Amino acid sequence: MTEYFHSVTLDFEKCKGCTNCIKKCPMEAIRVHDGKATIMQERCIDCGECIRCCPNHAKIAVTDTLDILSEYKYRIALPAPSFFGQFKELENADCVLHGLLSIGFDEVFEVALAAEIVGYLVHQYIKDSKIKRPIFSSACPAVLRLVQIKFPDLLEQIAPILTPMEVAARLAKEEAVKKTGIDYEDIGAFFISPCPAKVTEMRNPMTTKHSAVNGVIGVQLIYKDIIKYIIKEKTQKVSSTLQKATKLGMAWGYVTGESKNVDASTTLAVSGIHNVISLLEEIERGELKNVDFIELQACIGGCVGGPLNIHNLFVGRVRLRELIKKCGSRPSYYTDEELHRFYTQGHYVSTEPVQPKTIMHLDEDMSIAIMKMERLDKITNELPGLDCGACGSPSCRALAEDIIRGIAFETDCVIKLREKVKTLAEEILDLARIVPPVMADSSKKTGDK
Amino acid sequence: MLNDSFRFTPHITLEFKIGEKDFFIAGESASRVKKTLQQLGMKQEIIKRTAIIIYEAAMNVAIHANHGTLKVYIDPEVISIITEDKGPGIPDIELAMKEGYSTASHEVREMGFGAGMGLPNIKQCSDELDIDTKVGVGTTLKAKICLNNKV
Numbered sequence: 294m295t296e297y298f299h300s301v302t303l304d305f306e307k308c309k310g311c312t313n314c315i316k317k318c319p320m321e322a323i324r325v326h327d328g329k330a331t332i333m334q335e336r337c338i339d340c341g342e343c344i345r346c347c348p349n350h351a352k353i354a355v356t357d358t359l360d361i362l363s364e365y366k367y368r369i370a371l372p373a374p375s376f377f378g379q380f381k382e383l384e385n386a387d388c389v390l391h392g393l394l395s396i397g398f399d400e401v402f403e404v405a406l407a408a409e410i411v412g413y414l415v416h417q418y419i420k421d422s423k424i425k426r427p428i429f430s431s432a433c434p435a436v437l438r439l440v441q442i443k444f445p446d447l448l449e450q451i452a453p454i455l456t457p458m459e460v461a462a463r464l465a466k467e468e469a470v471k472k473t474g475i476d477y478e479d480i481g482a483f484f485i486s487p488c489p490a491k492v493t494e495m496r497n498p499m500t501t502k503h504s505a506v507n508g509v510i511g512v513q514l515i516y517k518d519i520i521k522y523i524i525k526e527k528t529q530k531v532s533s534t535l536q537k538a539t540k541l542g543m544a545w546g547y548v549t550g551e552s553k554n555v556d557a558s559t560t561l562a563v564s565g566i567h568n569v570i571s572l573l574e575e576i577e578r579g580e581l582k583n584v585d586f587i588e589l590q591a592c593i594g595g596c597v598g599g600p601l602n603i604h605n606l607f608v609g610r611v612r613l614r615e616l617i618k619k620c621g622s623r624p625s626y627y628t629d630e631e632l633h634r635f636y637t638q639g640h641y642v643s644t645e646p647v648q649p650k651t652i653m654h655l656d657e658d659m660s661i662a663i664m665k666m667e668r669l670d671k672i673t674n675e676l677p678g679l680d681c682g683a684c685g686s687p688s689c690r691a692l693a694e695d696i697i698r699g700i701a702f703e704t705d706c707v708i709k710l711r712e713k714v715k716t717l718a719e720e721i722l723d724l725a726r727i728v729p730p731v732m733a734d735s736s737k738k739t740g741d742k
Numbered sequence: 743m744l745n746d747s748f749r750f751t752p753h754i755t756l757e758f759k760i761g762e763k764d765f766f767i768a769g770e771s772a773s774r775v776k777k778t779l780q781q782l783g784m785k786q787e788i789i790k791r792t793a794i795i796i797y798e799a800a801m802n803v804a805i806h807a808n809h810g811t812l813k814v815y816i817d818p819e820v821i822s823i824i825t826e827d828k829g830p831g832i833p834d835i836e837l838a839m840k841e842g843y844s845t846a847s848h849e850v851r852e853m854g855f856g857a858g859m860g861l862p863n864i865k866q867c868s869d870e871l872d873i874d875t876k877v878g879v880g881t882t883l884k885a886k887i888c889l890n891n892k893v
Contacts, residue, residue: 445786574773577790578797654783659818659889662782663752670754 297334300354300492300509301341305329307351312682314343314352319566320442324695325685335652338438339490340566340591341600354489354601356511362397365481365507367473369465370398371458372485374405374538374546375596376512378613379603380523385620386543390535392522393485396515400469401535404484405542406626407461408432412541412554413632414454414641419557419585425450427561427576427584430551432456434494435591436569437647441499444573445649452586453643455500457545458484458491460641462505481507485515487599490591500643511601537626540617547610548588548595557585564590564598655697669697677708753817754778760803760810760827765855767812768800775814782816788887791867795823795885798860803827805850807880821887823868831877839865 310328315321322336323343330351332343343352362368370393377386390401411432419428429451431437440447462482469480484491484506492509544550552560561584563572569589575581592598597609604612627635635641655669656662676689684705686692695701704710728734756778758771772793779789796814803810807829815822832838838845841862846855865871868885875881 446790574769577776578769578772578793649786651780651783653777653780655781657783659782659784660752663754663816663818666778666782667752667754 297337298493298496299332299334299337299339300356300489301332301337301339301344302353302355303330303332304351304353307349309349309351311348312685313346313348315682315685315687317342317346318687319439319570321687321691323687324700325682326700335650336442338435338442338591339493340435340439341489342566344489344600354492354511356486356489356492356514356601357483357508358514359397359510361483361508361510362481366479367400367469367475367481368398369400369402369462369469369480369482370394370485371402371404371461371465371482371506373458373487373512373596373599374403374408374543374550375487375599375602375609375613376485376546377543377616378546378597378609379512379516380520381612383523383612383616383619385534386536386538386616387534388523388526389519391526392519393515395522396518398483400465402461402465402468402482403536403538403542404457404461405538405545407464407542408457408545408551409539409542409554409625410460410464410627410632410635410641411454411457412545412551412556414636415452415555415586416557417633417636418452418454419555425582427581427587428452428557430555430586430588431500431643432545432551432588433490433590434499435488435490435566436589437499438490438493439566439569439591440573441647441650442652443570444577445651446577447573448647448649451647453500453646455641455643456494457542458494458506459498459501459504462507463641466505483508483510485510485512487512487596487602488592489600498645499647500645502645512599513601513603516603536620539623539625540620541625543613543617543620546595546613547597548590550595552586552588555586555588559584560586560588562588562590564595565593566591568593665697669693672696672703675703675709676706679708681707683707751817751819753815755816756814758800758812760800760807760812760825762804762808764804765801768797768804771800771812771814772797778816779821784889788821788889791887792821792823794867795864795887798863799823799825799883799885801855802860802883803829805846805855806830810880819889821889823885823887824883826880826882828880831875831879831881832873833877835873835875 308329310325312325314330315323320336320338322333323330377389393401431452431454465482466480470477486509495504495506495509498504541554548564549562552562563569594606594610598606602609655665672693673690678689680688684692686695692701758767760767775796776789776793800812803825807827810825810827813824837843839861864885869888870886872884
């Protein structure tokens, strides 16, 4: 495996080299060079903004396909809470869960159920920990990667609890071992994902050494099959009930669900990667010390806004809310004692602290870095400041940085290039006006006298 | 001696103008400088202290003075943050350095600023702090962070 694995990748054929994506990328990680976009691997946080904005659908998220199921003897589906918002007029979650069984899974385990455990663990952690406030949620991997690169100072304030996806995979596999007697290694757990960052998180987990998730399958890959099943199922009612999650866990599918579940005395929920960045900038300067818990979601609207979902985030949200209403209040699957045992035994605590990642340095040597910065400032001032993106870099400042880093030239700027052509043309014209002495007009010369 | 004074030290200076009640420039300049320091490969702890000083010092100018400037000078040994303003000056510096003491107007406090933590915060974050003030004329604040000594 290479050092950087990313789910978000470019479909080279489809990319027309337009510059829509370079402007939307919160990390300034995309450049358009030689007519095609390239993603700077070390900067990408897999937030999926570029997938959303590409008019040619040239940005894609690489996920696993159903083929991966054949590698395991016993296959468990882990549907994300937001998945249930993709279906129209659901009476209950069961038809979707049965639908998953119908396409080749042997069992289902709702991530919403694991989310309830995570909610409890974070709640207790906030209560017992003296750590600096606010404490941030750890559920969104794109946000974690953002903090790692841009806000390393805030890393220690991230709740050290695994993601609901990870907890679901571990619980589901442990239960399956008990139930079936099949070896742990032969059991596969597959997250049904609205999110490219979860694919990256499974391959290169940040908060644990190895992920218990064996594959991440994009919602769009199985959506049609589930719809077909639901339509068929309307005529032949399913009998057994599979749903175990309550509204608390199901609501993690949209923003505010998590903070409500965590239930600290002061909470805040923020969604959208650009909103998250501007909030974290304020927090870094010491704001919001009195807020206990902040839920941070890279996608606007939370996971229902995930780039791999089928429907518009508002459609997804209202459908999920309706479903939650229909499910009513039901007793929690895990008793308070069980939840408390998870907490006291230290289950599902992240074992790997998220490390800061320094990728912005101009140079290892501070003196050279300062000289480069001086040049960078100078070049920036000389550029037109239109931030048009026609050079393939997201802004004039970014172009200046690229020039310093040796991956771009000043003449990549169309305005600069035009200026240069103009100067050159004028010089040529001036030269053309100079007449060699042998060709000089003699009458004019005498006239001058 | 000539040689010495001509020895070249690479440095950069960032400048910002601060208008009266310009509450945005403090945050903006702190973010700009933070990004610059990150690119220079400064330690996280240094970046944090610098950002706090810039934010608080620029806020002080925006809240109390008529207008002013913020200059951030960076070389491999030191970061200097200098604000110069035309304004009322500080009549009693010792009092102003006390936590919780503030002369900010009611209006400013309503906005969530003026908690009387500005100067104490700046002092805590800087290695050297020098305030030169004339009542009725203005204030010059110079804060220094040394890069090569311990911690």
